[in-house]
Amino acid sequence: xxxxxxxxxxxxxxxxxxxxxxxxxxxxxxxxxxxxxxxxxxxxxxxxxxxxxxxxxxxxxxxxxxxxxxxxxxxxxxxxxxxxxxxxxxxxxxxxxxxxxxxxxxxxxxx
Amino acid sequence: xxxxxxxxxxxxxxxxxxxxxxxxxxxxxxxxxxxxxxxxxxxxxxxxxxxxxxxxxxxxxxxxxxxxxxxxxxxxxxxxxxxxxxxxxxxxxxxxxxxxxxxxxxxxxx
Numbered sequence: 001x002x003x004x005x006x007x008x009x010x011x012x013x014x015x016x017x018x019x020x021x022x023x024x025x026x027x028x029x030x031x032x033x034x035x036x037x038x039x040x041x042x043x044x045x046x047x048x049x050x051x052x053x054x055x056x057x058x059x060x061x062x063x064x065x066x067x068x069x070x071x072x073x074x075x076x077x078x079x080x081x082x083x084x085x086x087x088x089x090x091x092x093x094x095x096x097x098x099x100x101x102x103x104x105x106x107x108x109x110x111x
Numbered sequence: 112x113x114x115x116x117x118x119x120x121x122x123x124x125x126x127x128x129x130x131x132x133x134x135x136x137x138x139x140x141x142x143x144x145x146x147x148x149x150x151x152x153x154x155x156x157x158x159x160x161x162x163x164x165x166x167x168x169x170x171x172x173x174x175x176x177x178x179x180x181x182x183x184x185x186x187x188x189x190x191x192x193x194x195x196x197x198x199x200x201x202x203x204x205x206x207x208x209x210x211x212x213x214x215x216x217x218x219x220x221x
Contacts, residue, residue: 032207043115043199044154045212059208073211090153094207099145 002027006091006103013110019064019078021106023091026072031093033074034100035066038088050074086110113138117212125175125220128190132215134200135182144176144183145209147199154199157185190219 006023013019025031032051036044046059048066057065063082067075074091091103124130136144143161147154155174158167158177160183171190176183187194195218201209209213 003155034207041213043213044201044209045211046208049206049208092207099156099159100201100203100207100209104152 002095004091004101004103006106008096009104010073010107011109013081015083015110016080019076019081019085019108021076021089021091023074023076023103024072025093028072028093030071031095033068034092035074035076036090036092038090038099040087044069047106048076053099070101081110083110113202113204113210115200115202115210115212117198119201119215120213121216121218123218123220125192126191128219129186129188129200130190130217132187132198132200133182134184134212136200136202136210137181138202138204138210140204142203142205145201145203146174146183146185147201149196149197149199149214157198158175167175187217190217192219192221195219 003026034049035047037047038044040078048056048058050056053068064078086109088105088107090105092100094100118133143159145159146157148157158174161200163176171188174185197214197216199211199214201211203209
């Protein structure tokens, strides 16, 4: 079956520390993958999307980067976290190219 | 700039009430409009709408799209406490790059 995994579920990191969030999908090949962020009380904002290995498009300028080292792996990173990076990060994909489905998310708090 | 606006921002109703949530949009390259329900974690998919005037229905939930007036509504009849959640409206411009509204927080009191 097709599933999406995201970890960790929660993370508390100090300002200036690095970040690595991982997302993997199972049961498919060459999926389009997406990273969204949801700030407190706001809608989801698309950060990055990838149509294949090594192919990353950024939607908004920010302190974060993304990588796609393997077909079914999508990583969100930062070298030095800012307070404003706090939020709920969601990885997503579209099985069959239709509707977007989300992983369970990572709640990041930068202190 | 593409934008999606939802109203109301929040509402509180009693079990059994009927609610209508609104979503208006201004986007280029419209492909579809989607509704999601978000409880504690990931949004879960409710409906995808592509054509005007065709109601989508699932149990007590229904939704319809008006592409001329650029809006959609989500109706929930006979509300239950389990309907309490944030309801998100999003527009797919192309390639599942969704633009989301800020959401409507629904609280159903028993």
